[in-house]
Amino acid sequence: MGSFLNCVAMRVLSGEPIARGRSHCMSCGHKLGVLDLIPLFSWLFLRGKCRYCGSKISARYPLSELVLGIVYVVILAKYDLTLKTLELVVLYSILLCVTLCDLDKHIIPDRFIVVGIINRIIFILLSGNILEELKLSVIGAFSVSLPLLILSLILDKILKKDTMGGGDIKLFFMAGMYFAWPVNLLVLFMSAIIGILFGILAKSKKNEENQIPFGPAISVGYFLGMLVGSELINLYLGLF
Numbered sequence: 001m002g003s004f005l006n007c008v009a010m011r012v013l014s015g016e017p018i019a020r021g022r023s024h025c026m027s028c029g030h031k032l033g034v035l036d037l038i039p040l041f042s043w044l045f046l047r048g049k050c051r052y053c054g055s056k057i058s059a060r061y062p063l064s065e066l067v068l069g070i071v072y073v074v075i076l077a078k079y080d081l082t083l084k085t086l087e088l089v090v091l092y093s094i095l096l097c098v099t100l101c102d103l104d105k106h107i108i109p110d111r112f113i114v115v116g117i118i119n120r121i122i123f124i125l126l127s128g129n130i131l132e133e134l135k136l137s138v139i140g141a142f143s144v145s146l147p148l149l150i151l152s153l154i155l156d157k158i159l160k161k162d163t164m165g166g167g168d169i170k171l172f173f174m175a176g177m178y179f180a181w182p183v184n185l186l187v188l189f190m191s192a193i194i195g196i197l198f199g200i201l202a203k204s205k206k207n208e209e210n211q212i213p214f215g216p217a218i219s220v221g222y223f224l225g226m227l228v229g230s231e232l233i234n235l236y237l238g239l240f
């Protein structure tokens, strides 16, 4: 899934059709065999090079495989074999695509936002409690995206330039549907800190562009939100 989603992200960015036959080397086009497609290990054994033409294979494939593997295990450990697990597996797969696209081209394609919204709606309909889930979802979706939208419109007027990426706001809307509003506020807080840390890291690497891609920060924020969000909020409320 990790390397497959890498291809999905790249093909959505370049506008190629997503389904395009078997995996092949991006340089020489040689079809890849079973031994070339073992997650993580193939890349390690081939030392990051194509077996057929020797050209370098980006570390983002094994990294995506590793990260997504960890995320799937965490979801399964937390939610067991339930519909919620299935729903979140789709959400975090989308967030990986969003992260890759935002890192690559500073774009969050609308297609991923739409797929995320549809996925949530399907699982609202499958839940035994449609009205309650719908209410939770609508409040969650607007809890961060609406204040951010208003803030960015005001800032745009004052500073007379685009201050906030529309993609980030849409991402908060889509992912916000999956969580209660307190978790969403916590995620906003954590994403801002993570985004600033990413920004410092990017600066120290002498990155020419000054723009911070917030998509990855928001995705990491929603991972932490899923992992410990409600626990942290209960802990905080317990203080009073």
Ligand SMILES: [Zn+2]
Pocket: 025, 026, 027, 028, 029, 030, 050, 051, 052, 053, 054, 055
């Ligand atoms: Zn090759």
